[in-house]
Amino acid sequence: DAGITQSPRHKVTETGTPVTLRCHQTENHRYMYWYRQDPGHGLRLIHYSYGVKDTDKGEVSDGYSVSRSKTEDFLLTLESATSSQTSVYFCAISLDTNYGYTFGSGTRLTVV
Amino acid sequence: EDQVTQSPEALRLQEGESSSLNCSYTVSGLRGLFWYRQDPGKGPEFLFTLYSAGEEKEKERLKATLTKKESFLHITAPKPEDSATYLCAVQAGGSQGNLIFGKGTKLSVKP
Numbered sequence: 235d236a237g238i239t240q241s242p243r244h245k246v247t248e249t250g251t252p253v254t255l256r257c258h259q260t261e262n263h264r265y266m267y268w269y270r271q272d273p274g275h276g277l278r279l280i281h282y283s284y285g286v287k288d289t290d291k292g293e294v295s296d297g298y299s300v301s302r303s304k305t306e307d308f309l310l311t312l313e314s315a316t317s318s319q320t321s322v323y324f325c326a327i328s329l330d331t332n333y334g335y336t337f338g339s340g341t342r343l344t345v346v
Numbered sequence: 347e348d349q350v351t352q353s354p355e356a357l358r359l360q361e362g363e364s365s366s367l368n369c370s371y372t373v374s375g376l377r378g379l380f381w382y383r384q385d386p387g388k389g390p391e392f393l394f395t396l397y398s399a400g401e402e403k404e405k406e407r408l409k410a411t412l413t414k415k416e417s418f419l420h421i422t423a424p425k426p427e428d429s430a431t432y433l434c435a436v437q438a439g440g441s442q443g444n445l446i447f448g449k450g451t452k453l454s455v456k457p
Contacts, residue, residue, distance in 0.1 A: 265442070265443050267443075267444070275449070276450060279444055330443070332443075333395075334380050340388070
């Protein structure tokens with residue numbers, strides 16, 4: 235989507251290795267979110283940010299950490315990847331809490 | 347617990363055959379209900395936001411309605427290009443914009 239970029243698009247990693255996914259926006263939106271999407275579960279919130287250095291946990295935050303040092307970048311880190319973290323990860327941005335999200339194109343992560 | 351349930355899980359229609367998708371929800375203080383479309387391998391694309399019971403919104407062949415317990419996405423005379431997964435999400439009062447998503451309805455429209 236224009237204005238929001240996720241990298242990498244695909245990644246295969248080994249169990250136990252650290253992994254960082256990046257979300258970059260050019261829209262200057264205050265709110266940024268990380269979701270994972272799995273068959274049978276739909277989209278579930280991992281972490282979100284409501285400003286630079288302001289973050290909070292979502293529904294499925296165990297095993298994940300985030301950082302937001304600049305408005306435009308929101309990083310998701312898997313400290314020690316496990317097979318249960320194999321998923322498609324989506325970043326989303328929102329101008330304000332009453333607005334819908336704009337989603338990125340997703341990162342497909344496979345942990346082997 | 348806030349919850350969103352979408353039905354049916356999958357729907358197959360012939361081109362021109364109108365139908366509706368359902369999204370039922372339980373949430374503490376609804377701030378908004380959102381509909382998204384998701385194509386395979388892509389991120390969800392925003393369609394509508396509804397804020398209060400009785401509200402309706404339209405876009406091309408799609409019309410979304412909202413009651414106090416559920417929302418419907420009506421598809422009139424669908425075309426094959428309407429094939430996608432449609433996601434419903436709710437935002438609860440007091441949330442930091444967090445959305446709770448349903449599992450989606452996969453729509454297939456055959457020519």
